[in-house]
Amino acid sequence: MHSTPIQLEDAHGAHNYHPVPVMVSHGEGAWVSDDDGHRYLDFLAAYSALNFGHRHPDLVAAAKAQLDRITLTSRAFHHDQLGPFCAELSTLTGKDMVLPMNSGAEGVETALKLARRWGYEVKGVPDGRATVIVMDDNFHGRTISIVSFSGDHVAKAHYGPYTPGFVSVPYGDAQALAAAIDETTVAVLIEPVQGEAGVILPPDGYLSEVRRLCVEHNVLMVADEIQSGLGRTGWTFGCDHDGVSPDIYILGKALGGGIVPLSCVAANRDVLGVLTPGSHGSTFGGNPLAVAVGREVVRLMETGEPQRRARELEAPLRAGLEPLVGHGLQAVRVRGLWAGVDLDPALGTGRDLCEALARRGVLAKDTHGSTIRISPPLTISEDDLSWGLDRLAKSIADLFGGAPRPNAVVEQHRM
Numbered sequence: 001m002h003s004t005p006i007q008l009e010d011a012h013g014a015h016n017y018h019p020v021p022v023m024v025s026h027g028e029g030a031w032v033s034d035d036d037g038h039r040y041l042d043f044l045a046a047y048s049a050l051n052f053g054h055r056h057p058d059l060v061a062a063a064k065a066q067l068d069r070i071t072l073t074s075r076a077f078h079h080d081q082l083g084p085f086c087a088e089l090s091t092l093t094g095k096d097m098v099l100p101m102n103s104g105a106e107g108v109e110t111a112l113k114l115a116r117r118w119g120y121e122v123k124g125v126p127d128g129r130a131t132v133i134v135m136d137d138n139f140h141g142r143t144i145s146i147v148s149f150s151g152d153h154v155a156k157a158h159y160g161p162y163t164p165g166f167v168s169v170p171y172g173d174a175q176a177l178a179a180a181i182d183e184t185t186v187a188v189l190i191e192p193v194q195g196e197a198g199v200i201l202p203p204d205g206y207l208s209e210v211r212r213l214c215v216e217h218n219v220l221m222v223a224d225e226i227q228s229g230l231g232r233t234g235w236t237f238g239c240d241h242d243g244v245s246p247d248i249y250i251l252g253k254a255l256g257g258g259i260v261p262l263s264c265v266a267a268n269r270d271v272l273g274v275l276t277p278g279s280h281g282s283t284f285g286g287n288p289l290a291v292a293v294g295r296e297v298v299r300l301m302e303t304g305e306p307q308r309r310a311r312e313l314e315a316p317l318r319a320g321l322e323p324l325v326g327h328g329l330q331a332v333r334v335r336g337l338w339a340g341v342d343l344d345p346a347l348g349t350g351r352d353l354c355e356a357l358a359r360r361g362v363l364a365k366d367t368h369g370s371t372i373r374i375s376p377p378l379t380i381s382e383d384d385l386s387w388g389l390d391r392l393a394k395s396i397a398d399l400f401g402g403a404p405r406p407n408a409v410v411e412q413h414r415m
């Protein structure tokens, strides 16, 4: 008998994800569809990697043009896209230099290596003693070092021995941070908004206080803007909300336009200049195809349009969510076009809500427990956003109606 793609995935793919049972085969803008013509509004946007929507014409054109020229040189040779990309991203970030990598986790690893090396060579911390302060409930990726300072048991268990040199403090608590800094501290690693934790917003002024403490103690402020950056919060970077520029930006996800993996760190010369040939690298990092798309992403960001859209759509997003608090939702947190939504656990898990949403033609993904995140492409129309929020209200009502029906399609949307 012929196996379906999902059966093949089950049989031969590692089970490290638990996808919502929807088979996406086509995408355009804020919408995706399956082979049977069912349409779904994308309220996840690949965890913000699709800030510009599916197959943005300018990004696809940049990728196609580069595919016809050259795709990979390795960093053993020069190519003509890297220099312009670095210069353009350096203007966008306001930093002197840029180091491109591929995945977000690699970007974070790069920043950690950079901070340690800066600590030894510039700050004068005795070799091997550097510490980095991280935040409770952080999410920075999946490498051994990164899961070493994760508080998420599932992400961390059975991957030891763990990398030492990290101290964790409560997110949003400037006093706890101040108390944790000592002469071995080289960096504070922080998400300007904790995305994976459920779109947790720090108190206003907290990021400025982190910035101030880092200056006072000669510690690098490292902002992981992989999810919060590139327009999502209504600003170019999440740190802009507090008017703060960190010492190191880490970017990823949307930097690759939803087409290629592309991450990077950006910092001034006194920090990024500590790296020397051979001391760090990646075969695919900064490859011509990725940075050609990245250049187009930077150009889109320079127009200010993605930031403006996220700012404008914040009000309708709030207006759709806040009335649901007390009517199935326990809490909502919104910044820009980004929301964390806590379902009343008595009604079900975040997974139950995501399955109910999928049956009504909207894709979203749960995070811990009964929380889901909403992060549609920034290109979504206000009408589509309202339609999706209406479907969310109806999906919550479905959960009030009793146990969700796992595979029933309540409502289908034909192309």
Ligand SMILES: Cc1ncc(COP(=O)(O)O)c(C=O)c1O
Pocket: 047, 103, 104, 105, 106, 108, 139, 140, 141, 142, 191, 195, 196, 224, 225, 226, 227, 228, 252, 253
């Ligand atoms: C804030 C943050 N940092 C790092 C990562 C890891 O990125 P990647 O999955 O590309 O390694 C993520 C992914 O969700 C993230 O949200």
